[in-house]
Amino acid sequence: MIASRQPNGSAISALRSLLPVLVVLALIALVPLLSPSNRFLSLAISAGINVIALYGLSVLFGQTGILSMGHAALVGVGAYTAAILARDLCTGFWLALPAAALASALFAMIVGIPSLRVGGHHFVIMTFAFGQLLAIVLTNGGDYTGAATGLDLVGPVTLFGADMSDLTRYYLMVVAFVAAAAVASWAIINSPYGRTLRAIRENERLAASLGINVGRHKIGAFVVSGIFAGISGVLLAHFLGHISPTQFASFPSIYLALMVMIGGARLIAGPLAGGILVAFLPEVLNLDPVQSRIVYGVCLIAVILLLPEGLIAGVGQVFRRLLASGQPKQEREELDTASTTPSEVRR
Amino acid sequence: EDNIVKIGVVAAESGSFVSAGHTLPAGVGLAVKQINDAGGIKVGGKTYKLEMVKRDDRTDIATAIAATQELVRDVKVQAIFGSETHDFTLAMAKITQPAKIIHFAGNSTLAKILTPDSVKPGGEDHYLFQSEPQEFQRSGSTASGVLTLLEPLLGYKPKKSVMIVGNDATGQFLSSYYFKALKAEGQDVPDIIFYPPDTTDFSPFLTRAKSLNPDIIHFWYNGDSTLTALPQALELGAAKSYFLFGVDPGIWKEKQLSADVPVAMSCVPVCWGESSNPKAKAYFDAYFAAGAPHGVTSSVSLLYHDYVHFLAEAWEKAGSFDPDKTVEALLTLHHQGVVSDDLTFNPTHQVTHATEVCAAAPGGDISCSMQQPPAEAPKS
Amino acid sequence: MSLLAISEIVTGYGPTIVNRNVSLTLAQGEIVTILGPNGAGKSTLLKAIAGLVRPRAGSISFDGADVTGLPADIMARRGVVLVPEGRKIFVDMTVEENLRLGAYSRKDPDAVEADFATMLAFFPILATKRRDKGGSLSGGQQQLLAIARGLMTRPRVLLLDEPSLGLSPLLVKEIKAIILDIGERFGASVLLVEQNAGLALAVAARGYLMQNGRIVVSGPIAELRDMSLMRDLYLGGVAQAAS
Amino acid sequence: MRAVDIFIQQILNGLSIASVITLIAVGVTLIFGLTGIINFAHGEFLMIGGIVTWLAVSAGLGFPLAAVLAILAVGLMGYILERGIFRFTLERPTNGFIVSLGLIVVLQHVVVLFWNPNQKSIPRPLTTVWEVGGVRIASVRVMVILITVAVVALSFRMITASRYGRALRASVEDRDTAALMGIPVRRYITGVFVLGSALAGLGGALLIALFPITPFTGGTMVMKGFAVALIGGLGNIYGAVAAGLILGIVEGFSAGYGFSQWTDAYSFVLMILVLLFRPHGLFGGTSGPRMAS
Amino acid sequence: MSPILEIRGLSKRFGGVTALSGVDLAIEEGEILGVVGPNGSGKTTLFNVVTGVHMPSGGSVSFRGRDITGLKPHAISRAGIGYTFQQAMAFAGLRVLENVQIAGEHVRVNAGASHHPWPTPLALLDFVGLAALADERAGVLPFGSLRLLGLALALASRPALLLLDEPAAGLNDRETAALVGLVRQLPGHGITVCVIDHDMKLMQMLCRRLAVLDFGSKIADGPTGAVLADPKVLDVYLGGDL
Ligand SMILES: Nc1ncnc2c1ncn2[C@@H]1O[C@H](COP(=O)(O)OP(=O)(O)OP(=O)(O)O)[C@@H](O)[C@H]1O
Numbered sequence A: 001m002i003a004s005r006q007p008n009g010s011a012i013s014a015l016r017s018l019l020p021v022l023v024v025l026a027l028i029a030l031v032p033l034l035s036p037s038n039r040f041l042s043l044a045i046s047a048g049i050n051v052i053a054l055y056g057l058s059v060l061f062g063q064t065g066i067l068s069m070g071h072a073a074l075v076g077v078g079a080y081t082a083a084i085l086a087r088d089l090c091t092g093f094w095l096a097l098p099a100a101a102l103a104s105a106l107f108a109m110i111v112g113i114p115s116l117r118v119g120g121h122h123f124v125i126m127t128f129a130f131g132q133l134l135a136i137v138l139t140n141g142g143d144y145t146g147a148a149t150g151l152d153l154v155g156p157v158t159l160f161g162a163d164m165s166d167l168t169r170y171y172l173m174v175v176a177f178v179a180a181a182a183v184a185s186w187a188i189i190n191s192p193y194g195r196t197l198r199a200i201r202e203n204e205r206l207a208a209s210l211g212i213n214v215g216r217h218k219i220g221a222f223v224v225s226g227i228f229a230g231i232s233g234v235l236l237a238h239f240l241g242h243i244s245p246t247q248f249a250s251f252p253s254i255y256l257a258l259m260v261m262i263g264g265a266r267l268i269a270g271p272l273a274g275g276i277l278v279a280f281l282p283e284v285l286n287l288d289p290v291q292s293r294i295v296y297g298v299c300l301i302a303v304i305l306l307l308p309e310g311l312i313a314g315v316g317q318v319f320r321r322l323l324a325s326g327q328p329k330q331e332r333e334e335l336d337t338a339s340t341t342p343s344e345v346r347r
Numbered sequence B: 001e002d003n004i005v006k007i008g009v010v011a012a013e014s015g016s017f018v019s020a021g022h023t024l025p026a027g028v029g030l031a032v033k034q035i036n037d038a039g040g041i042k043v044g045g046k047t048y049k050l051e052m053v054k055r056d057d058r059t060d061i062a063t064a065i066a067a068t069q070e071l072v073r074d075v076k077v078q079a080i081f082g083s084e085t086h087d088f089t090l091a092m093a094k095i096t097q098p099a100k101i102i103h104f105a106g107n108s109t110l111a112k113i114l115t116p117d118s119v120k121p122g123g124e125d126h127y128l129f130q131s132e133p134q135e136f137q138r139s140g141s142t143a144s145g146v147l148t149l150l151e152p153l154l155g156y157k158p159k160k161s162v163m164i165v166g167n168d169a170t171g172q173f174l175s176s177y178y179f180k181a182l183k184a185e186g187q188d189v190p191d192i193i194f195y196p197p198d199t200t201d202f203s204p205f206l207t208r209a210k211s212l213n214p215d216i217i218h219f220w221y222n223g224d225s226t227l228t229a230l231p232q233a234l235e236l237g238a239a240k241s242y243f244l245f246g247v248d249p250g251i252w253k254e255k256q257l258s259a260d261v262p263v264a265m266s267c268v269p270v271c272w273g274e275s276s277n278p279k280a281k282a283y284f285d286a287y288f289a290a291g292a293p294h295g296v297t298s299s300v301s302l303l304y305h306d307y308v309h310f311l312a313e314a315w316e317k318a319g320s321f322d323p324d325k326t327v328e329a330l331l332t333l334h335h336q337g338v339v340s341d342d343l344t345f346n347p348t349h350q351v352t353h354a355t356e357v358c359a360a361a362p363g364g365d366i367s368c369s370m371q372q373p374p375a376e377a378p379k380s
Numbered sequence C: 001m002s003l004l005a006i007s008e009i010v011t012g013y014g015p016t017i018v019n020r021n022v023s024l025t026l027a028q029g030e031i032v033t034i035l036g037p038n039g040a041g042k043s044t045l046l047k048a049i050a051g052l053v054r055p056r057a058g059s060i061s062f063d064g065a066d067v068t069g070l071p072a073d074i075m076a077r078r079g080v081v082l083v084p085e086g087r088k089i090f091v092d093m094t095v096e097e098n099l100r101l102g103a104y105s106r107k108d109p110d111a112v113e114a115d116f117a118t119m120l121a122f123f124p125i126l127a128t129k130r131r132d133k134g135g136s137l138s139g140g141q142q143q144l145l146a147i148a149r150g151l152m153t154r155p156r157v158l159l160l161d162e163p164s165l166g167l168s169p170l171l172v173k174e175i176k177a178i179i180l181d182i183g184e185r186f187g188a189s190v191l192l193v194e195q196n197a198g199l200a201l202a203v204a205a206r207g208y209l210m211q212n213g214r215i216v217v218s219g220p221i222a223e224l225r226d227m228s229l230m231r232d233l234y235l236g237g238v239a240q241a242a243s
Numbered sequence D: 001m002r003a004v005d006i007f008i009q010q011i012l013n014g015l016s017i018a019s020v021i022t023l024i025a026v027g028v029t030l031i032f033g034l035t036g037i038i039n040f041a042h043g044e045f046l047m048i049g050g051i052v053t054w055l056a057v058s059a060g061l062g063f064p065l066a067a068v069l070a071i072l073a074v075g076l077m078g079y080i081l082e083r084g085i086f087r088f089t090l091e092r093p094t095n096g097f098i099v100s101l102g103l104i105v106v107l108q109h110v111v112v113l114f115w116n117p118n119q120k121s122i123p124r125p126l127t128t129v130w131e132v133g134g135v136r137i138a139s140v141r142v143m144v145i146l147i148t149v150a151v152v153a154l155s156f157r158m159i160t161a162s163r164y165g166r167a168l169r170a171s172v173e174d175r176d177t178a179a180l181m182g183i184p185v186r187r188y189i190t191g192v193f194v195l196g197s198a199l200a201g202l203g204g205a206l207l208i209a210l211f212p213i214t215p216f217t218g219g220t221m222v223m224k225g226f227a228v229a230l231i232g233g234l235g236n237i238y239g240a241v242a243a244g245l246i247l248g249i250v251e252g253f254s255a256g257y258g259f260s261q262w263t264d265a266y267s268f269v270l271m272i273l274v275l276l277f278r279p280h281g282l283f284g285g286t287s288g289p290r291m292a293s
Numbered sequence E: 001m002s003p004i005l006e007i008r009g010l011s012k013r014f015g016g017v018t019a020l021s022g023v024d025l026a027i028e029e030g031e032i033l034g035v036v037g038p039n040g041s042g043k044t045t046l047f048n049v050v051t052g053v054h055m056p057s058g059g060s061v062s063f064r065g066r067d068i069t070g071l072k073p074h075a076i077s078r079a080g081i082g083y084t085f086q087q088a089m090a091f092a093g094l095r096v097l098e099n100v101q102i103a104g105e106h107v108r109v110n111a112g113a114s115h116h117p118w119p120t121p122l123a124l125l126d127f128v129g130l131a132a133l134a135d136e137r138a139g140v141l142p143f144g145s146l147r148l149l150g151l152a153l154a155l156a157s158r159p160a161l162l163l164l165d166e167p168a169a170g171l172n173d174r175e176t177a178a179l180v181g182l183v184r185q186l187p188g189h190g191i192t193v194c195v196i197d198h199d200m201k202l203m204q205m206l207c208r209r210l211a212v213l214d215f216g217s218k219i220a221d222g223p224t225g226a227v228l229a230d231p232k233v234l235d236v237y238l239g240g241d242l
């Protein structure tokens, strides 16, 4: 007979993956106490805004296995939505957030439906093309989009009456948004929905046979990633005060993809690590910009070759191996098996 | 012990916009050195030396913003120059203006935000200055110069002009003014052809221009693109003569370019390769001696050089670094620079100065002349 | 002397060890079977012999030469050929292309043509599907194609991994005949891994029983058949479940 | 100028840039279709080819020799990168793709580091311009077209010579099983990668013969190359050639007759439409090895 | 009682190949029906058409009186038809337990799937004997275990009708016997089963009724014993006595 057994408490173990991220973010929120330079704060804000977008990308790529080269375009839709709403309807920051999230989600759907019709690699190129198209449309959009010059976005960001435009305050607000993005993406990953997305990543045919509407969920993942991107776009537009088409063309998209890959797309700490590293590596190493890009490209290649799951997972693996080195051999073997992906899956 | 005044520079020293970026710190640096060598500036009874603090924006807006924040709040500069990238400058102004930092930038699109309202005391761009003329002035002086210089070389009065324009911020903005200027000169302009900024194959655009049978094709404005496009145009025999915006006769000679038809060129603002402006030679000798490369944008550095001197004079006149007093001084001064003996800012914080236009005869000599800007915008 | 000799071989994937100190031999013209439960490591052993998996330790000699660690393409050219489990045919290529790929490294075009004709005659279904993509074949048809493609290489040692998988009873009988025929017709030895014990016991002269990556028993088929361990591990269940 | 002359002129214009794009697309299609590697840095390979040509010509070599050097240098670079990097990503094409993004950054900036970011150009190797009717035909453009036709035809023969072609396709589909057939899979993959790279090297030489290049030239070219490869059907050389022609002509005409500022958009829209209605390209292609994430 | 699944005049052509031509077949609630036939006779195609993987060229399928012809695979799964693939499959990168959890999360219980209280994912793993491997990545399982996992996945989607395509392929006799033990229990849990396999011992143990396909047509349908003794079947399928 079919016996009844309860699954073990996986909620707790899931929480364990979120906790370090929240702790790190809490520490990051304390940084203003050290009176950091304004350059640091400014770069950190930009990095944080990227990280929010990266959390969307990690749901799309890390969980669902869909690599988009047009993510910056989704951020752009959010940013332009905020700027146009502010210009035409005097909409403030807080109202722009849901509106931009909606607009980016909608755009994601418009891009996603045709792109997902063509699978695999074609998809990547399609998203790339849509990103480029968006930039071209914005560039030729006349006064409505501000054409190549772009749009200004003025108007203070206030929270409970406090002016958030001050760098430190904006920084704290961005950190809060990053935390929210991390929690949201953690919730998705650990929900049945996240599992569904992973199932699609692993085997679409099997997923469909188990009642999963593969097409709808893939578009759904795309839309979810758009929501993150839209919010990131609003924060960006209000931070910069001026946006223009080139900021959202294909190369920024490539950089977003690189960041998420460096950090590791599947883990909750990945986007955070990737976003921070890419923003601060050239700063910290104090390299000449040309050299720093070379170093950075080489690092990326090394990470992908040596730690294909991303930096965070790789470091975790090394760490576990070190921990395990004290234990009996048998157990160590199993530990490692669990963390290697089978290179060959029977079909 | 000398007191130090810091001047910030934000420019692209890496990334895709480098070629323009190098000229900015070079021009500012040269002026700073000249002023310091001459003993510095005297403000309020004390002597100050200038220090240029430059930051690379890596052609990346986040870095440009961070650099500006750093210069304004951490380094505490008295003034900022830059950047060469339009949208970066507009975003930088959002930082410099509330902080009351004098901000010079060359981007002509600044005209969009420099309005009488925004530059008045208390306005949001009170401390922002455009180091280039109002666009109708540059367009007007250029158009009349091009037509005047080409007419004798063509042997008849050109009637039909076609513009080929890069589809980026500068191109979009500038072309409408140049179009009007050409019209005001009596030209028939049947088409403005935009090309994507990274175009290298101009032949389809040129063939289209050729089909309109123009007397002059005007390449407006990107010097690098122009140099790419010209040989293709000559190959296609696209027009009876050409105008290359922003290509210096120096480049023309260095690259050993030649054409079987007349070619006009213009420099922003004065040419370094061949010039009718006597003061310019001394400047460019010093500029290149300092190690700056010969390039299509080299002459732009001259503007920044002049405005550093201009600013220094303003500080001396104001007797203070107080930004409001500095602005007042800048608006009332008549500065003697290389570009012009009488540099002044107009009520919307833009300057007026001449543009140098040259023309190369087929296989022959180059002649240049400074073109004075029109006083008023053409009525369209 | 045996044609193929495996001695003390160790295999694994990543950090996991699959086969531990496995030794076996195969003589010219002999048909030998390896039996064992799921996951015992039979397929991995065959892959190691064929050169798809690099042995961690131990040695493999073939035809008197040491071939340990040679890659699969070289092993195939020397005549040690694996027909992998799970019908790994080329699904985007036609049946004919699949078969011709079997003869890729052969330099005897006339004999290849003859073999090609023989295969189509052996397996008439492949003849009718000659121009169809491999992927459009039914499961059993794909299995036949994989076997035929293996034979097209003119192997000296044929490693068959579960050839009867998914074949109808009628075809299992035919395959049995073909395996028995391989030695005579192609002069090849066969190392056979089979879950269909009936088939394995019917064609092989000797057998090895593998469990947890090790050889636990070996001997002539007649002896193996009667062994109680063999029955427990491999055959036993049927009678119980049926009762 | 007569309308018909303009029309013919535009077709000729389209053909020459189409040639360079086709060389990229054929390289992309070969490398992807036959090895499963999506090398987005292919455009930078092209750029390096141009730089090598520029260096060689500046050093006083003639263009033909410089072009050969470019082919060899980029082929060698392909060999090193395949051996040193891409072979380790074969099991995970996505990683190969990401690595190639990293390579873009590295290659561009290495060139900037050594030879500054400015435009580079060489004197035109052929300067004659024929005038036929109202149409101007530059001999250098004709040279580019002819070389492309010859080289593509040659590669096509090499790849499709039945035994190799079959073995290559088998290697793509299932490397292990192909090896079981005695196919030296690794050598084939390397060979194809090197061939594709060498084509990019040639493309670079031809490109700089036509137009100046910068360290950032690769980016726009590779997008067009990929667009062409996809429109034609990945892995399909015929398709790449046909699609290259189509794209070249569409671009020429859109710049010449359409709204010129939308020129870049036309090719992307074309690609999106084609893929929407024919997901495997106009002429059908392999779906390639499955993309494991 | 009306059949749970009713197939009428079902045809499927692939280009020139007729994989199915006018097949009629009814599966009664609670039975275990076997489908046999030579390789390439259309068995898998029959399953694929029923489960929505392929569109039929003609004919209809109705499930519990509802016409489901041409629905998408996920919709058919949700209607209550589960199936396992001839090529064993699982979500290779995910843990075994996660596999089963996913499979159980997309059922619409009211839409025709079983109303019985359903066992937990771990219990299902226990049922197929994979509980010990719950934390392994599915990709490293050996073939046989992968098949069992496939069965667990299909079961987790709460099917009222379960289609098994060669569930015993690659299993040895002992493992096959264990599988028989499992499948036999299913009707007791309200699951009707239709199974394809070439292992006649298995089929005899499991099925009271067999349907035989040949060249896409049904050539026999009836009690197992009788069908296996049918000379036609002996001739095209069994090749003589068992
Ligand atoms: N590519 C692989 N990566 C990691 N582990 C693997 C891989 N292939 C097989 N294994 C593991 O190696 C062990 C032996 O597998 P193998 O396929 O050799 O067994 P087998 O005896 O052939 O079983 P079966 O009868 O099911 O085919 C199994 O535990 C399996 O999980």
Ligand SMILES: Nc1ncnc2c1ncn2[C@@H]1O[C@H](COP(=O)(O)OP(=O)(O)OP(=O)(O)O)[C@@H](O)[C@H]1O
Residues within 6 Å of the ligand: C135, C136, C137, C138, C139, C140, C141, C166, E014, E015, E017, E018, E019, E037, E038, E039, E040, E041, E042, E043, E044, E045, E046, E086
């Ligand atoms: N996608 C397809 N394209 C073309 N032909 C196909 C396709 N799928 C199946 N066929 C053909 O349809 C026929 C029936 O195939 P099917 O897979 O249903 O057979 P089967 O009865 O399941 O055989 P087996 O017992 O060998 O698995 C075969 O001749 C096969 O070649």
Ligand SMILES: CC(C)C[C@H](N)C(=O)O
Residues within 6 Å of the ligand: B106, B107, B108, B109, B132, B170, B221, B246, B268
């Ligand atoms: C070359 C110049 C026309 C560019 C100038 N800095 C502008 O933006 O107007």
Ligand SMILES: [Mg+2]
Residues within 6 Å of the ligand: C042, C043, C044, C085, C161, E143
């Ligand atoms: Mg096996």
Ligand SMILES: [Mg+2]
Residues within 6 Å of the ligand: C138, C139, C140, E043, E044, E045, E086
């Ligand atoms: Mg079947």
